Every structure is written in structure tokens, then in C-alpha cells.
Amino acid sequence: METVKNAVRMENITKRFGTKVVANKSVNLELHEGEILSLLGENGSGKTTLMNMLSGIYHPDEGQIYIHDKPVTISSPKDAFDNGIGMIHQHFKLVDVFTATENIVLGLPGKLDLKESSRKIREICERYGFDIDPNQKIYNMSVSQKQTVEIVKVLFRGADILILDEPTAVLTPQETDNLFRIMRNMQKDGKSLIIITHKLHEVLAVSDRVAILRKGEYIGDVMTKNADQQSLTDMMVGRRVSLNINRPAPVDPKPRLVVEHLTAYDELGVKRLDDVSFTANSGEVLGIAGIAGSGQRELLEAIAGLYPVKEGTIRFYDPDVDYSDPNKKPIDLVGMDPMTIRKAGVAMSFVPEDRLGMGLVGTMGMTGNMLLRSWRKTKGLFVSRKEPEAMAKRIWQELDVVTPSTNYPVRRLSGGNVQKVLVGREIAQEPAVLMTAYAVRGLDINTSYTIYNLLTEQKLKGRAVIYVGEDLDVLLELCDRIVVLCGGQVSGVVDGRTITKEEIGLLMTQHRGGTSHE
Amino acid sequence: MFDFVSFFPRAVMQGIPLLYGSTGEILTEKSGNLNLGIPGIMYVGAISGVIGSFFYEQSMAGQPLVPFWAIAIPMASSLLGSLLMGLLYCFLTVTLRANQNVTGLALTTFGVGFGNFFGGSLIKLAHSDVPSVALPATSAFFNRTPAHAEEFSAFSQLFLHYGFLAYLAIILALVMSFVLNRTRPGLHLRAVGESPATADAAGINVTRHKYLATCIGSMIAGLGGLYYVMDYANGIWSNNAFGDRGWLAIALVIFTIWRPSVSILASILFGGLYILYLYIPTGTQMEVKELYKMLPYVITLVVLIIVSLRKKREDQPPASLGLSYFREER
Numbered sequence: 001m002e003t004v005k006n007a008v009r010m011e012n013i014t015k016r017f018g019t020k021v022v023a024n025k026s027v028n029l030e031l032h033e034g035e036i037l038s039l040l041g042e043n044g045s046g047k048t049t050l051m052n053m054l055s056g057i058y059h060p061d062e063g064q065i066y067i068h069d070k071p072v073t074i075s076s077p078k079d080a081f082d083n084g085i086g087m088i089h090q091h092f093k094l095v096d097v098f099t100a101t102e103n104i105v106l107g108l109p110g111k112l113d114l115k116e117s118s119r120k121i122r123e124i125c126e127r128y129g130f131d132i133d134p135n136q137k138i139y140n141m142s143v144s145q146k147q148t149v150e151i152v153k154v155l156f157r158g159a160d161i162l163i164l165d166e167p168t169a170v171l172t173p174q175e176t177d178n179l180f181r182i183m184r185n186m187q188k189d190g191k192s193l194i195i196i197t198h199k200l201h202e203v204l205a206v207s208d209r210v211a212i213l214r215k216g217e218y219i220g221d222v223m224t225k226n227a228d229q230q231s232l233t234d235m236m237v238g239r240r241v242s243l244n245i246n247r248p249a250p251v252d253p254k255p256r257l258v259v260e261h262l263t264a265y266d267e268l269g270v271k272r273l274d275d276v277s278f279t280a281n282s283g284e285v286l287g288i289a290g291i292a293g294s295g296q297r298e299l300l301e302a303i304a305g306l307y308p309v310k311e312g313t314i315r316f317y318d319p320d321v322d323y324s325d326p327n328k329k330p331i332d333l334v335g336m337d338p339m340t341i342r343k344a345g346v347a348m349s350f351v352p353e354d355r356l357g358m359g360l361v362g363t364m365g366m367t368g369n370m371l372l373r374s375w376r377k378t379k380g381l382f383v384s385r386k387e388p389e390a391m392a393k394r395i396w397q398e399l400d401v402v403t404p405s406t407n408y409p410v411r412r413l414s415g416g417n418v419q420k421v422l423v424g425r426e427i428a429q430e431p432a433v434l435m436t437a438y439a440v441r442g443l444d445i446n447t448s449y450t451i452y453n454l455l456t457e458q459k460l461k462g463r464a465v466i467y468v469g470e471d472l473d474v475l476l477e478l479c480d481r482i483v484v485l486c487g488g489q490v491s492g493v494v495d496g497r498t499i500t501k502e503e504i505g506l507l508m509t510q511h512r513g514g515t516s517h518e
Numbered sequence: 519m520f521d522f523v524s525f526f527p528r529a530v531m532q533g534i535p536l537l538y539g540s541t542g543e544i545l546t547e548k549s550g551n552l553n554l555g556i557p558g559i560m561y562v563g564a565i566s567g568v569i570g571s572f573f574y575e576q577s578m579a580g581q582p583l584v585p586f587w588a589i590a591i592p593m594a595s596s597l598l599g600s601l602l603m604g605l606l607y608c609f610l611t612v613t614l615r616a617n618q619n620v621t622g623l624a625l626t627t628f629g630v631g632f633g634n635f636f637g638g639s640l641i642k643l644a645h646s647d648v649p650s651v652a653l654p655a656t657s658a659f660f661n662r663t664p665a666h667a668e669e670f671s672a673f674s675q676l677f678l679h680y681g682f683l684a685y686l687a688i689i690l691a692l693v694m695s696f697v698l699n700r701t702r703p704g705l706h707l708r709a710v711g712e713s714p715a716t717a718d719a720a721g722i723n724v725t726r727h728k729y730l731a732t733c734i735g736s737m738i739a740g741l742g743g744l745y746y747v748m749d750y751a752n753g754i755w756s757n758n759a760f761g762d763r764g765w766l767a768i769a770l771v772i773f774t775i776w777r778p779s780v781s782i783l784a785s786i787l788f789g790g791l792y793i794l795y796l797y798i799p800t801g802t803q804m805e806v807k808e809l810y811k812m813l814p815y816v817i818t819l820v821v822l823i824i825v826s827l828r829k830k831r832e833d834q835p836p837a838s839l840g841l842s843y844f845r846e847e848r
Contacts, residue, residue, distance in 0.1 A: 057845070095709050098709070098712070103716075105702075107720030112705060
């Protein structure tokens with residue numbers, strides 16, 4: 001048998017938050033030298049907490065960490081650097097108004113010599129194939145460039161153990177491939193890497209070995225070559241989960257929302273939506289694909305009355321109105337705010353990208369958040385908490401929300417549970433149009449499938465569902481039709497059943513002029 | 519005719535307390551602490567210096583003062599007074615994570631009250647006929663200028679007729695500018711003010727940086743109070759005479775968009791605007807005088823509007839200004 005050396009060994013690690021929450025319970029984890037290890041687990045399974053103990057953000061309550069077989073105590077990020085550990089956090093830890101170089105040398109001792117540092121950074125970039133300008137300010141960078149800065153930062157400090165916390169959540173497929181190429185370059189250079197991700201196909205694509213956590217406990221590990229998506233999911237969830245999205249045929253599709261020639265500018269005068277036209281039908285799921293920032297957010301907000309529209313129309317066809325009568329005209333939503341839209345009798349629900357910023361009030365409980373939607377229905381000076389309380393209880397049970405009570409602040413719930421509360425509330429409004437932006441971002445596989453099923457249910461009830469997503473595999477499995485956005489323009493409206501991932505990938509980077517399928 | 523040669527030195531002398539205040543507050547704000555206690559701290563800096571020199575003068579009982587002690591004692595007591603205020607602010611906002619605005623405003627109220635209380639006590643102790651304490655002997659040392667009093671060339675009048683604290687203010691502002699922009703401690707401090715979580719993850723001690731910056735900033739601001747009473751007011755303390763200069767110093771921070779080097783010129787501009795009404799003949803129209811007195815505040819408002827319109831990232835306040843940092847927040 002081949003002897004493997006351990007870069008990291010964590011022994012019986014336990015971490016509690018307060019007296020009730022046990023984030024990690026007697027976890028044993030090994031990272032071999034020169035390997036790429038995937039750390040897999042559902043939301044709230046304690047992956048990030050475990051890694052934060054390696055990077056010095058948290059301190060374990062019990063247990064011992066060994067680095068290269070030497071017992072160490074890591075009580076601050078500095079200790080982590082000293083032991084050659086670098087972590088790339090899910091939320092970038094960068095100072096926006098600093099240049100890449102300034103961010104990279106931050107926290108290091110010695111005289112400040114930005115020129116020399118920039119030179120060294122260029123060297124590292126050449127060695128591993130990064131592409132960044134050391135003198136560029138962070139706020140001018142794309143998400144992928146920011147991530148690169150984070151990686152260069154830890155390499156600059158001479159880290160030989162790298163931890164990447166959900167690095168691909170914010171990347172396009174092309175950027176992800178590039179990241180994986182760089183990860184393999186680092187592996188060849190003798191570095192040991194841990195990658196945290198939810199996406200199983202990425203686990204299979206990049207890692208040598210997979211370690212699985214469930215509810216704070218270490219379940220076991222498996223060599224990637226012996227694993228597949230189904231076996232990993234089962235280990236992660238602890239029972240058999242069906243990995244197929246059920247996609248029934250559209251139910252009696254009729255135009256519900258017709259968007260024509262929509263053009264919008266942001267406050268700096270930059271064109272965000274450029275002559276966008278498409279139709280969302282009742283009884284179908286319409287996907288919206290595109291690289292992050294191609295106008296998805298602006299499009300949904302424009303429809304919801306939250307984003308100023310310069311030109312174009314958004315016509316809403318009420319399901320209860322017979323439009324064969326020439327006196328009946330659809331309602332044009334352009335120029336209306338959310339309140340007037342509702343008053344005009346348009347039942348529309350919007351699950352925004354920013355759940356706790358736009359969707360819910362973090363410090364309120366489930367009941368309070370239900371109240372935000374329903375208080376207008378009660379007459380008189382006082383609001384009734386009865387109805388929202390009942391609705392909160394129903395969602396709590398039906399969607400299996402993990403919360404101690406309906407009055408527990410939603411901010412303290414995990415991402416998946418927050419999303420269940422939000423989606424549950426919006427669906428309960430029985431909308432004619434349901435819009436969701438990145439509904440499964442940051443959610444684990446189990447919760448994601450719950451959300452997909454909820455959306456499909458809505459479609460079967462004859463509602464028009466608009467699903468803005470980033471995972472192309474899911475878009476292809478869930479949606480009946482897909483609108484592809486590129487730089488604020490529609491670069492194609494395609495059939496979700498016949499198009500391939502590669503074709504969509506091409507459309508995502510192709511401005512109008514290419515062939516469009518209908 | 520507008521007499522620039524006599525106007526400019528007055529403007530500078532008005533501007534120096536503001537320059538101290540703004541230099542101290544810029545350093546503080548760069549660490550993410552919005553210290554609205556600066557007006558109070560400048561009061562405390564002034565009265566502490568007065569207390570120190572009052573007892574030193576008393577102890578000498580009419581004997582000539584030793585120059586070293588005449589300067590060192592008021593300086594040290596002023597620095598100590600404002601340091602304690604800075605420490606109090608840090609303890610409340612950094613360690614206990616109290617709201618920075620409320621703490622700052624409370625410190626200002628406290629500082630002004632502290633100054634007036636001990637000012638009043640000294641006035642009683644001195645058995646003064648007028649409601650003020652006069653420390654002419656100490657002030658004489660602070661008033662010493664590089665040029666002889668009889669030198670009256672325009673150059674000497676414009677640049678050489680100030681006490682040493684005025685030059686120190688300018689040197690401090692220049693040093694501050696260099697430290698913040700060119701050195702590693704400056705880089706680290708700015709990182710703390712922009713994004714404490716980032717700084718923390720990079721191994722920078724956020725709490726220590728916040729304490730240090732705020733305490734040093736308070737001490738610098740306190741010197742502004744000391745300059746005001748010892749040099750500008752010729753060693754005469756009377757209650758509330760310092761006025762609203764502390765608030766002007768905070769306005770100056772915004773006006774200069776957090777740049778100590780710009781603050782040198784801007785403080786002179788503010789000082790000039792502050793006394794402009796004395797140099798513009800308005801006759802008996804008192805209401806016009808009052809309009810002139812508004813100028814520094816109006817200009818600050820205009821600058822605020824312009825800066826917020828331009829939306830340039832470098833011109834914005836430190837991103838985490840006014841926010842407490844707590845590492846294990848989940």
C-alpha cells in the first residue's frame with residue numbers, strides 16, 4: 001500500500017455556537033498532500049464552520065488539528081497563514097477601493113513596496129495562468145477577477161494548503177472550467193486543496209476524493225472515481241433522493257405576460273435592457289439564462305414595477321378576462337409601481353435575488369413576514385395576526401421549514417429555510433405570474449429539488465412561472481422555453497426540451513445577429 | 519480695500535484649531551469610527567491644558583516660569599485629557615459596541631460640560647473679576663513666533679508670525695497624509711475602516727487599530743483646543759468661547775473628502791470664511807454679517823452635494839464608517 005502524507009488532519013473537532021447549536025460534532029478529516037478534496041454536505045451541515053477553524057476565524061471547542069503531522073493551535077487568521085493555510089471565502093474579503101496589489105499585501109509585515117509586490121504578483125500569475133492587472137481597483141473587477149485576487153493573495157503568502165469555499169457559485173461555466181484548470185496547475189505544483197461545493201458534477205470533475213458531512217457530523221469519504229451523483233447525494237442526505245426533475249407538458253399555454261421592445265437605463269445612463277421582447281405563457285415555466293449581470297435583475301424588476309423603463313410595453317393578460325371581446329384590453333404595466341400594479345388587479349409574485357434585503361425582513365419572524373403581504377387585506381386601524389400566523393404555520397409544515405417557532409427571526413435561519421419561507425409566501429398569494437430570481441442560489445440539493453417541484457406545481461395550476469437561473473443543467477431540465485440574455489439583449493428564445501447546453505452557452509456570449517430558435 | 523496681508527494670518531489662526539480637529543477626526547474615521555465627540559474632546563483638550571498651566575503658574579507663585587515646563591505641562595495635561603476621552607469612546611463603541619453616533623454626541627455634551635464646569639471652578643479659584651481665567655505667562659511661550667515682532671515684511675507677516683503649535687498642525691497633517699497613503703500601517707488602518715472583516719481575515723488586529731487611531735486622533739484634536747486657548751486667545755479661558763469650532767472641524771473632514779493634506783488649505787479657507795464678516799464692510803446691517811457667518815456651513819453642504827453626485831468610489835467615506843465590528847457574528 002502506498003503511504004500518504006497528510007497535509008491536514010483534524011481530530012475529533014467539535015464547535016458549538018451558544019449552548020444549543022452544535023455546528024460540528026467530533027469531526028475527523030484528512031487532507032492528503034497534493035490532492036484535491038471535495039467537502040460535500042447540505043446547507044447547515046457545518047462545512048464552512050469546519051474550514052473556518054482551519055483558517056483561524058473560529059476556534060474549535062474540542063479536538064486537535066495537525067498540519068503536516070504536527071499538532072498546531074490556530075487561533076487567528078495569522079496563525080493559519082503561518083501554517084501555510086489560505087482560505088478563499090465565499091464572500092470575498094477584499095477592500096473595494098484598494099488595488100489588487102494593495103489587497104494582496106494587506107496584513108503582511110515589512111516595508112510597503114507596491115512596485116516590488118506587483119512584480120511578484122505578476123510572477124505568480126504567469127506561473128499558474130491567472131489573468132489580472134495588479135494595479136486595477138477591486139470595484140472595477142468582475143466577480144471572477146475578484147476571486148482570482150483572493151487566490152493570488154493566499155499564494156502570495158506562500159500557502160500550500162488552499163481552501164475554496166463554494167468558488168463556483170458565482171462563475172459562468174467557462175470561468176468554472178478555467179478555475180478548475182488553475183486548481184490542477186496548483187495541484188501539480190504540490191499544493192493541497194479543499195473545495196466546498198454543492199454542485200455534484202463539479203465534485204466529480206475536479207476532485208480526487210470526496211469527504212461528506214451531514215448535520216455537523218463526518219459521514220465518510222469516497223474516492224471520486226468510485227462515486228457518481230446518485231451515490232454522493234444519498235450519502236449527503238442520508239436517504240435515497242430522486243435526482244430527476246419532473247417536467248410535465250405545459251398546461252393550455254396562453255400569453256400571460258407579453259414584453260415588447262423593453263429598454264431601460266440605470267442611474268448612470270448605462271443601457272441595461274436593450275429592446276427585450278418575449279412572451280411568458282400561462283401553464284409553463286419560462287427560463288431566463290445569461291451570464292450574471294446580463295440584465296436578468298433589471299428585467300424582473302422592470303416587470304415588477306421597481307425599475308424605470310425607458311421604452312417598450314409589458315402587457316398583462318388577466319386569466320379571468322375574455323380577450324376575444326374587443327372592448328377588453330390587456331393592462332400595460334410600464335410606468336406603474338408595485339402598489340398600482342396590485343391595485344390594477346394584477347396578481348404577480350416576485351422572489352428576488354436578495355432574499356433578506358428585498359424579500360423578507362430579517363429581524364421579523366415568519367408571521368411578521370407573512371403580515372407584510374397580507375396586512376392590506378384587513379380593514380380598520382389594527383392589523384390581525386391571525387391570518388398570517390395561520391399562513392406561517394401552514395408553510396412551516398408543508399415546506400418543512402426548520403425553525404424553532406413562527407416568531408423566530410428569519411435572519412437566523414439557514415439560506416434554504418429562508419428561501420422556503422419566501423417562496424412559500426409568494427406562492428400562497430396565488431399569483432397569475434410568479435417570478436423567481438436565482439431561487440436556488442446557495443441552497444443544497446435537497447432544498448433545491450423542493451423548490452423545483454414547487455415551481456412545477458405552480459405551472460400545473462396554470463400560472464406563468466419565470467425562472468431566472470444560473471445552472472444550465474437545471475434550466476434545461478426544468479424549463480419549457482428559455483430566453484437567453486446577453487448584455488441586456490435577447491440573444492435567443494429556445495425550446496428547453498431540444499436545446500443543448502453548449503448551444504445555450506454560445507448564445508450567452510453572443511449578441512443579437514446569431515440564429516434564434518423558436 | 520481688502521487687506522490680505524492682515525486678513526490671511528487671522529484666517530490661519532482661525533484655521534489651525536480646525537486643522538487639528540480635522541486631522542484627528544480623519545485618522546479616527548479612517549479606522550471606521552465616526553467620532554462625533556470631537557467638539558467635546560477639543561473642549562477637554564483645552565481645559566485640561568488650562569488646568570495644567572493654571573496650577574503650574576500658581577505653584578511658581580510669581581517666579582518666572584521654566585520654558586520647558588511651561589510648555590510641557592499644559593501639552594501633557596491636554597494630551598492626557600483628550601486621550602482619556604478617546605479611550606472612553608473606544609471602550610464604549612469598540613469593546614461594548616455601543617452606537618457610535620449616540621456615544622459621540624454624548625461625549626460632546628459631556629466634554630463641553632466638563633470644560634465649563636472646571637472653567638468655572640478655576641475662575642472661582644483665581645478670584646477673577648471677569649468671568650475668565652488669564653494665563654498670560656504660559657501663553658507667552660506658546661505665542662513665540664519664528665520672526666521677531668518688529669519684522670514686518672509681507673512674507674514674514676504671512677508665514678512667520680505664528681506660534682509653534684500652528685507649524686506642528688501643518689507638519690502633523692502632512693505626516694498623517696504620508697502615513698495613511700504610503701505606509702503599511704496606513705494601508706492596514708484604511709483596510710480596517712473600509713472592511714474590518716477583510717482586515718481581520720488578513721491577520722490585522724482590528725480592535726487595536728481602532729483604539730490606536732481613535733486615541734491618537736483624539737489627542738491630535740485636543741491639541742486644537744490647546745492651541746485655541748493658549749495661542750489664539752492669548753491664554754484666556756472663558757466658558758463657551760471655543761464655540762462651534764469642533765463641528766466645523768468635522769465639516770472640514772467631509773469638505774476635504776478625508777485628505778489631511780487638503781485639509782491644510784481648506785482649514786485656512788474655513789478660518790477665513792469664519793471671520794470674513796469682520797473684513798467686509800457691512801455697516802450697521804447686522805443681518806448681513808450673520809449671512810456671512812453662515813458661509814462655512816453652506817460650503818460644506820455644497821461640497822457634500824457635489825461629492826455625493828460624483829459617486830467616485832475613492833471620494834466616499836470609509837465603507838464601514840459608523841459600524842461596529844464583531845467577528846463571530848453569524
